[in-house]
Amino acid sequence: MSSSAVPVLQAEKGESPTAFDVERIRQDFPILSQKVHGRPLVYLDNAATTQKPLAVIEAERDLYERFYANIHRGVHWLSVESTEAYEKAREKVRDLLHAAESREIVFVRGTTEAINLVAATFGRARVGPGDEVLITALEHHSNIVPWQILCQEKGAKLRVAPIDQRGEIILADLERLLNERTKILAVSHVSNALGTVNPIAEIIRLAHGKGIPVLIDGAQAAPHMEVDVQALDCDFYAVSGHKMYGPSGIGALYGRASLLEAMPPYQGGGDMISSVTFEKTTYNVLPYKFEAGTPNIAGTIGFGAAIDYVRGIGLEAIGRHEEELLALATEKVSAIPGVRLIGTARRKAAVLSFMVEGVHPHDVGTVLDREGVAVRTGHHCAQPVMDFFKVPATARASFAFYNTRAEVEALVAGIHEVKRMFG
Numbered sequence: 001m002s003s004s005a006v007p008v009l010q011a012e013k014g015e016s017p018t019a020f021d022v023e024r025i026r027q028d029f030p031i032l033s034q035k036v037h038g039r040p041l042v043y044l045d046n047a048a049t050t051q052k053p054l055a056v057i058e059a060e061r062d063l064y065e066r067f068y069a070n071i072h073r074g075v076h077w078l079s080v081e082s083t084e085a086y087e088k089a090r091e092k093v094r095d096l097l098h099a100a101e102s103r104e105i106v107f108v109r110g111t112t113e114a115i116n117l118v119a120a121t122f123g124r125a126r127v128g129p130g131d132e133v134l135i136t137a138l139e140h141h142s143n144i145v146p147w148q149i150l151c152q153e154k155g156a157k158l159r160v161a162p163i164d165q166r167g168e169i170i171l172a173d174l175e176r177l178l179n180e181r182t183k184i185l186a187v188s189h190v191s192n193a194l195g196t197v198n199p200i201a202e203i204i205r206l207a208h209g210k211g212i213p214v215l216i217d218g219a220q221a222a223p224h225m226e227v228d229v230q231a232l233d234c235d236f237y238a239v240s241g242h243k244m245y246g247p248s249g250i251g252a253l254y255g256r257a258s259l260l261e262a263m264p265p266y267q268g269g270g271d272m273i274s275s276v277t278f279e280k281t282t283y284n285v286l287p288y289k290f291e292a293g294t295p296n297i298a299g300t301i302g303f304g305a306a307i308d309y310v311r312g313i314g315l316e317a318i319g320r321h322e323e324e325l326l327a328l329a330t331e332k333v334s335a336i337p338g339v340r341l342i343g344t345a346r347r348k349a350a351v352l353s354f355m356v357e358g359v360h361p362h363d364v365g366t367v368l369d370r371e372g373v374a375v376r377t378g379h380h381c382a383q384p385v386m387d388f389f390k391v392p393a394t395a396r397a398s399f400a401f402y403n404t405r406a407e408v409e410a411l412v413a414g415i416h417e418v419k420r421m422f423g
């Protein structure tokens with residue numbers, strides 16, 4: 001790790017003692033210092049994916065330059081080193097999520113694969129005709145479609161807990177929908193389309209009160225806040241490395257050991273077995289039972305480096321900084337005449353979805369891009385959320401700890417430019 005990859009928490013002159021040195025942190029992200037269309041890049045598409053610090057880039061490079069080999073297989077030095085680094089990354093994820101045991105951490109491609117894994121194994125084994133799977137109206141497609149496929153296959157019913165006009169789950173309705181036919185509740189911790197932070201501790205308590213296991217889609221939460229799967233008492237928790245400053249193509253599924261033990265394997269192949277004959281295969285122990293084939297070795301090690309980096313800054317400090325940015329952006333953007341915020345939940349994290357009256361969100365995004373400001377436009381893989389708010393799409397600015405107040409101002413100036421061009 002280069003010395004520049006170690007972020008320094010530091011009070012800036014004249015700022016609150018909780019402020020950290022964002023300019024210093026930005027130096028760890030080479031991509032952020034470039035210009036786009038002749039303007040300084042303002043990257044506000046962090047909910048889609050985050051940029052990578054040198055610590056992550058160098059961790060992968062170090063692996064390939066010094067000790068890359070396949071894992072869990074060789075007795076030779078390279079393989080032993082690679083295996084150790086890979087398993088250390090698992091321990092880092094365990095510690096990050098406060099899981100009790102590292103065998104409860106399964107490496108997957110990302111949140112999408114984690115949810116598909118649970119639907120295809122736990123779901124297939126538990127859900128039958130007439131049963132129900134409960135999700136909410138806030139979910140990303142990856143926490144809808146795997147359950148839809150499962151329900152179609154099993155003759156089960158997908159139920160959806162509604163949201164209100166703020167973009168908050170209506171808890172009384174969710175509670176009513178939990179019944180003796182419900183085999184699993186799958187709910188996001190933070191909505192990617194609106195930024196709503198769901199009261200998942202309470203939701204888990206309601207479900208467990210009726211004996212119903214809960215999967216939490218943590219893709220948009222883990223980059224912004226401390227997550228403690230034991231304190232939450234959730235049964236499954238899914239995260240994506242690329243949204244947490246790590247590489248793409250790697251993520252993790254936390255699963256309660258007793259549930260993972262009872263679940264059939266997801267995919268068959270190398271590493272997930274303990275012995276194979278043509279008559280019978282016995283499966284490997286956790287978590288390897290769920291990790292068939294050569295995994296994303298470099299991505300996993302890079303993910304571990306990203307976790308170290310993020311924790312070096314501290315999730316509390318990150319949360320505070322991002323909250324300040326979101327509050328500033330909410331105040332400034334909502335004050336622009338003709339701008340409507342989509343999603344005004346009382347608790348939000350890092351996401352500002354909005355519409356500019358009379359301008360299609362794609363045009364908003366295109367004009368902002370020319371100003372150097374990268375936002376996402378579209379349905380954000382949450383079409384039912386768009387349908388609920390009766391909009392085809394939104395523009396979405398989403399923040400990370402490396403964003404600055406000046407970048408919020410650039411967004412605001414960009415929206416004024418949109419209005420000038422289309423007004």
Ligand SMILES: Cc1ncc(COP(=O)(O)O)c(C=O)c1O
Nearest residue numbers: 110111112140142192217219240
């Ligand atoms: C809330 C939420 N769930 C799931 C996903 C899917 O994550 P991935 O594409 O990394 O598998 C995303 C990605 O945007 C998301 O925001």
